Amino acid sequence: MAVVKRTSENVLLRTALANFYGAAEEMGLPDGLTDILAHSERKTCVSVPVEMDDGSIRVFEGFRVLHSSALGPGKGGVRFHQDVCMDECEALAFMMTWKCSLAGIPYGGGKGGVNCDSLKLSAKEKERIARTFAARIEPVVGAMTDVPAPDLGTDPQTMVWFTDTISKMRGRLEPAIFTGKPVSFWGARGRGAATGLGVATCAKALLDVVGAQVKGGKVTVQGFGNVGSFTAKFLHEFGMKVVAISDITGTYYCPDGLDIPKALAHAANDPKRLLTGFEKVQPGVKKMECADIFDIECEVMLPCAMEGAINAKNADKIKAKFIVEGANGPTTPEADEILAKKGVLVIPDFLANSAGVIGSYYEWCQDLSGDFWTEERYNERLVHQMTENFMRVWNYSKEHNVRMRRAAFLAAIHRVAEAVKMRGLFL
Numbered sequence: 288m289a290v291v292k293r294t295s296e297n298v299l300l301r302t303a304l305a306n307f308y309g310a311a312e313e314m315g316l317p318d319g320l321t322d323i324l325a326h327s328e329r330k331t332c333v334s335v336p337v338e339m340d341d342g343s344i345r346v347f348e349g350f351r352v353l354h355s356s357a358l359g360p361g362k363g364g365v366r367f368h369q370d371v372c373m374d375e376c377e378a379l380a381f382m383m384t385w386k387c388s389l390a391g392i393p394y395g396g397g398k399g400g401v402n403c404d405s406l407k408l409s410a411k412e413k414e415r416i417a418r419t420f421a422a423r424i425e426p427v428v429g430a431m432t433d434v435p436a437p438d439l440g441t442d443p444q445t446m447v448w449f450t451d452t453i454s455k456m457r458g459r460l461e462p463a464i465f466t467g468k469p470v471s472f473w474g475a476r477g478r479g480a481a482t483g484l485g486v487a488t489c490a491k492a493l494l495d496v497v498g499a500q501v502k503g504g505k506v507t508v509q510g511f512g513n514v515g516s517f518t519a520k521f522l523h524e525f526g527m528k529v530v531a532i533s534d535i536t537g538t539y540y541c542p543d544g545l546d547i548p549k550a551l552a553h554a555a556n557d558p559k560r561l562l563t564g565f566e567k568v569q570p571g572v573k574k575m576e577c578a579d580i581f582d583i584e585c586e587v588m589l590p591c592a593m594e595g596a597i598n599a600k601n602a603d604k605i606k607a608k609f610i611v612e613g614a615n616g617p618t619t620p621e622a623d624e625i626l627a628k629k630g631v632l633v634i635p636d637f638l639a640n641s642a643g644v645i646g647s648y649y650e651w652c653q654d655l656s657g658d659f660w661t662e663e664r665y666n667e668r669l670v671h672q673m674t675e676n677f678m679r680v681w682n683y684s685k686e687h688n689v690r691m692r693r694a695a696f697l698a699a700i701h702r703v704a705e706a707v708k709m710r711g712l713f714l
């Protein structure tokens with residue numbers, strides 16, 4: 288019987304499923320395996336009742352999805368964002384399965400979140416949400432079952448609240464359930480910057496392999512949170528000219544190159560870590576609308592903010608030669624086609640931003656062994672592993688004459704499918 292294909296109203300899940308079915312068909316994956324991998328193993332939905340600072344009670348919705356545990360425990364972030372829903376979590380869990388597989392680490396894919404607006408919460412409210420959410424998902428997380436990490440709207444402090452809550456519930460310290468913890472509490476030196484270092488390393492490896500100049504090459508970075516800010520920092524350190532950065536307050540553009548250390552310091556001093564007012568800090572910086580970042584001419588554009596950022600409405604305007612996806616799912620399938628016709632080469636998210644999860648793996652290894660590494664050892668291993676992973680996909684793409692997204696998918700799906708076949712269908 289032919290596979291009955293799943294789809295969704297949610298753009299991110301629709302994209303994840305369409306990409307998966309396309310790749311599965313192309314690689315001739317048997318229908319049974321296709322069907323298994325098109326469904327998540329577990330989808331958990333919890334209510335998160337919380338007392339707000341004004342004494343009122345609000346009930347948020349929390350989610351945790353385990354897409355596949357064929358290769359190991361689930362791995363993936365927890366988002367605190369008003370748009371979080373089950374379909375979004377499932378789509379992101381899918382991507383984590385392929386990302387972990389491609390990265391060559393022993394994890395499956397998971398993802399979760401709470402539908403709250405983290406920017407509108409006080410620290411105390413956020414802590415109460417974090418602890419209640421952790422307590423309610425306690426039965427489905429663990430160092431060898433499902434290992435969450437920070438994502439949009441959550442941070443190392445949130446991971447400490449999660450770890451502390453579950454450790455107290457279980458009556459023993461459980462440092463390896465959550466990664467992305469602060470260095471002072473079972474975290475890993477280097478983890479905070481890992482995703483950005485990996486995205487920047489991919490962009491550099493790409494320019495190297497196509498023979499383009501790295502030093503002085505123009506780049507634009509959308510989003511200036513964890514991923515975007517460290518991506519900009521390392522690109523700047525590689526000698527590239529970051530001509531535009533953006534966040535929810537707008538795009539900050541300077542054709543001669545932005546002073547990234549200044550921008551980092553400016554955002555670090557802002558109570559919400561935003562770039563508000565940066566145009567007044569560096570002479571010659573022009574502030575523009577958020578969407579204007581796509582009109583800027585550059586060698587590499589790095590979307591590091593939200594899913595669906597590059598879509599059918601704006602893909603045609605893009606003037607970059609290459610796109611390196613720092614965010615998860617920033618390019619819709621429609622945009623992918625438009626970009627391919629324009630000759631814009633796209634490095635897919637689950638390759639480009641996989642250093643976050645590779646770094647999480649390093650942290651988990653250290654927590655399980657109690658042997659902590661130096662930052663130099665961490666970064667050295669990360670840059671080496673990211674460059675190797677990039678080259679593996681690049682060579683596959685050239686050998687089989689397929690685009691990078693497809694090449695990465697085929698390699699990733701193959702490893703998970705082999706594990707499912709080997710382990711069998713029991714449970």
Ligand SMILES: NC(=O)c1ccc[n+]([C@@H]2O[C@H](COP(=O)([O-])OP(=O)(O)OC[C@H]3O[C@@H](n4cnc5c(N)ncnc54)[C@H](O)[C@@H]3O)[C@@H](O)[C@H]2O)c1
Nearest residue numbers: 439440482510511512513514534535577592614615640643
């Ligand atoms: N943090 C990680 O380690 C990690 C790892 C892999 C993938 N990701 C993905 O990367 C993306 C960003 O994650 P993050 O951790 O940096 O989040 P974050 O909350 O730290 O930062 C998000 C940034 O995007 C900006 N932004 C939001 N909407 C925007 C818009 N319309 N235009 C311009 N800027 C906008 C915000 O102002 C903020 O600067 C997400 O898709 C996330 O899933 C994160």
